[in-house]
Amino acid sequence: MTxxxxxxxxxxxxTTLPDNSGSFSMEDWKFGNxxxxxxxxxxxxxxxxxxxxxxxxxxxxxDTVPISGCGPAAVFDTYANARAFVKQASLIGRGxxxxxxCIYRESKQQSLFCLRYSMFQGSENxxxxxxxxxxVMVLEPLExxxx
Numbered sequence: 001m002t003x004x005x006x007x008x009x010x011x012x013x014x015t016t017l018p019d020n021s022g023s024f025s026m027e028d029w030k031f032g033n034x035x036x037x038x039x040x041x042x043x044x045x046x047x048x049x050x051x052x053x054x055x056x057x058x059x060x061x062x063d064t065v066p067i068s069g070c071g072p073a074a075v076f077d078t079y080a081n082a083r084a085f086v087k088q089a090s091l092i093g094r095g096x097x098x099x100x101x102c103i104y105r106e107s108k109q110q111s112l113f114c115l116r117y118s119m120f121q122g123s124e125n126x127x128x129x130x131x132x133x134x135x136v137m138v139l140e141p142l143e144x145x146x147x
Contacts, residue, residue, distance in 0.1 A: 034076075085129075
């Protein structure tokens with residue numbers, strides 16, 4: 001990512017934050033891309049698309065954290081890696097998927113998991129460029145960035 005693009009995303013992140021969020025420092029945040037599905041006007045976890053216990057709803061400018069007993073969230077380091085995932089993932093209908101720019105706080109966890117359903121996915125089996133995050137804030141794409 002170029003410095004200009006990084007500055008542009010930083011400005012969007014700061015201006016997206018609600019007024020009562022207090023100070024904002026990018027020191028703990030990294031830039032990435034979140035693959036989401038668009039359903040009923042909401043951005044949902046791309047793989048877990050039913051609105052059950054594991055489904056996360058992403059609201060632009062708001063922190064999203066994994067539910068208790070599940071985690072962390074998965075993001076991609078580059079747009080190209082996110083796009084490659086969308087193209088190869090047969091579970092996802094490409095028409096309703098979106099790749100949103102995001103900022104995230106990297107997780108110390110090494111796998112995706114949901115304790116309730118005994119589901120585990122080690123990082124070695126995740127798509128290329130996957131990063132694990134404890135907190136994700138998606139940013140609303142500009143009109144010319146919609147995919």
